[in-house]
Structure formats: C-alpha cells, structure tokens
Amino acid sequence: MGKLRVLMYHKVSPTHRNFLTVSVEQLQWQLDYVQKHFTVVKLSDVIAHVEKGKTLPKNALLITFDDGYADNFELAYPEFKSRQLPFCIFLVADFINKQTEHDGIQQQFLSHEQIADMAEYTEFAYHSLAHENLMQIDPKDWLQHIQSTKEKCAELPMLNAWAYTYGQFPKHHPQAYTTLKEAFKTANISVAFRIGNRLNQLPLAHPYKVQRIDVKGHNNKLLFKLKTWFGKLFKKILSLL
Ligand SMILES: [Zn+2]
Numbered sequence: 001m002g003k004l005r006v007l008m009y010h011k012v013s014p015t016h017r018n019f020l021t022v023s024v025e026q027l028q029w030q031l032d033y034v035q036k037h038f039t040v041v042k043l044s045d046v047i048a049h050v051e052k053g054k055t056l057p058k059n060a061l062l063i064t065f066d067d068g069y070a071d072n073f074e075l076a077y078p079e080f081k082s083r084q085l086p087f088c089i090f091l092v093a094d095f096i097n098k099q100t101e102h103d104g105i106q107q108q109f110l111s112h113e114q115i116a117d118m119a120e121y122t123e124f125a126y127h128s129l130a131h132e133n134l135m136q137i138d139p140k141d142w143l144q145h146i147q148s149t150k151e152k153c154a155e156l157p158m159l160n161a162w163a164y165t166y167g168q169f170p171k172h173h174p175q176a177y178t179t180l181k182e183a184f185k186t187a188n189i190s191v192a193f194r195i196g197n198r199l200n201q202l203p204l205a206h207p208y209k210v211q212r213i214d215v216k217g218h219n220n221k222l223l224f225k226l227k228t229w230f231g232k233l234f235k236k237i238l239s240l241l
Pocket residue numbers: 066067127131165166
C-alpha cells in the first residue's frame with residue numbers, strides 16, 4: 001500500500017522567508033527535489049481516487065497553496081510551468097480580485113484573470129467564504145457556509161475539494177464531524193484537507209481529513225526533506241538515534 005504526501009504552502013516572496021512564506025529560491029530547490037523523488041499528482045487525481053477508486057501512483061505527492069495570494073501567480077506559477085508540474089490553490093471566495101486585510105496586513109489576492117491564465121498547470125478548490133474558522137460557525141450553518149462559498153465561486157474552474165481554514169475541523173467531536181461530512185456530501189465536496197503533518201495511507205480511508213505537511217520558509221533543506229519523507233514522525237525517529 002502506498003502513501004500520499006500533501007505539501008501545504010501559502011505565500012512566495014522574491015527573497016523574504018517566514019512561517020507562511022518561502023522564497024523563490026527555496027521553492028525552486030523544493031520543486032526540483034520533489035520532482036526527482038516523488039510523483040507529483042493533481043488534485044483531480046486525488047478526487048478521482050476518492051470518487052472512483054482511481055489508483056494513485058507510488059510515492060504520490062500533491063502540492064497545495066492556501067488563501068490564493070497574487071504571488072502564487074507571479075512567483076510560484078512560472079516555477080511549476082517551467083517544470084510542467086501541477087499544483088492546486090485553495091481560494092477564499094471573498095478575497096478573489098481583492099486587496100484586503102488578512103492576518104493583520106493588507107494583501108493582494110488572485111484576480112479572475114490570473115486564475116484563468118494559470119489554468120494549464122493549476123487547479124482550484126475552496127478555502128471558505130471569508131476565511132472564517134469553521135469551529136466558530138454553528139454546525140447547523142455549515143452546509144449554508146459551504147454552499148455560499150461554492151455559489152460565490154460559480155464562475156471559476158473549481159474542483160470539489162476544501163481546505164480547512166486554520167486546519168480546524170471537529171477533530172474531537174464525532175457527532176459534529178458526522179454533521180460536517182453530511183454537509184460536504186450534500187454540497188458535493190469529496191475531499192477535505194487538514195494540516196496534521198503526517199503522510200496519508202492509501203487508499204484514503206478518511207477523505208475529509210487528508211493530512212498535509214506544513215512547509216515553512218524558515219525550515220532548512222534537511223528539515224524539508226525529513227518532513228516530506230516522514231511527516232512529523234521524523235521527530236520520533238531522531239529521538240531514537
Ligand atoms: Zn488560510
């Protein structure tokens with residue numbers, strides 16, 4: 001049985017690096033590295049795996065970006081295109097086409113035109129209406145939230161997947177989790193991504209809690225390699241040495 005690795009990025013900058021931002025040079029090195037060691041798959045491959053039982057290749061790896069920053073088009077997309085690698089972006093419906101405050105600062109988000117221009121190597125899915133934390137919305141309103149998010153993106157080439165804002169979902173509340181799964185099914189969302197920092201066993205047994213590895217700009221090359229191969233398990237492995 002194989003494993004699915006999913007990398008989670010947010011922003012790209014010419015040189016700046018922080019927990020949410022990788023530099024272009026880092027991204028170049030990381031893409032070269034994963035291209036050499038893994039089979040980079042599309043989000044639509046993962047959805048086909050869940051919906052139709054399509055087999056994912058050995059060492060499958062999916063690359064995701066959250067929030068939909070304009071730098072994903074300006075700085076990340078050229079790197080994916082030149083390597084012919086697919087990736088996906090989880091868009092916040094209300095942020096599209098806007099410069100708006102997020103995380104306490106003004107940020108520029110992708111325009112409809114940029115989204116259309118990058119469609120060859122990029123797939124798009126949902127990351128809430130306005131970056132609300134799902135856990136701060138009443139469960140009875142989850143379906144409405146998901147449907148409103150979808151409606152707002154109706155003109156865009158969206159796939160049936162969701163990334164939890166802040167990685168938050170009802171992890172410890174089985175009843176609420178059942179409510180959420182029902183809401184996703186009703187809204188035709190087939191896959192949802194959390195953080196978790198672990199690899200996913202294939203076939204995916206829990207398509208609404210697919211785990212992603214958080215790529216941080218201040219991590220060095222060794223840490224990137226360890227996280228990509230082992231997820232957070234690498235910490236346990238190191239403690240045994
Ligand atoms: Zn986010």
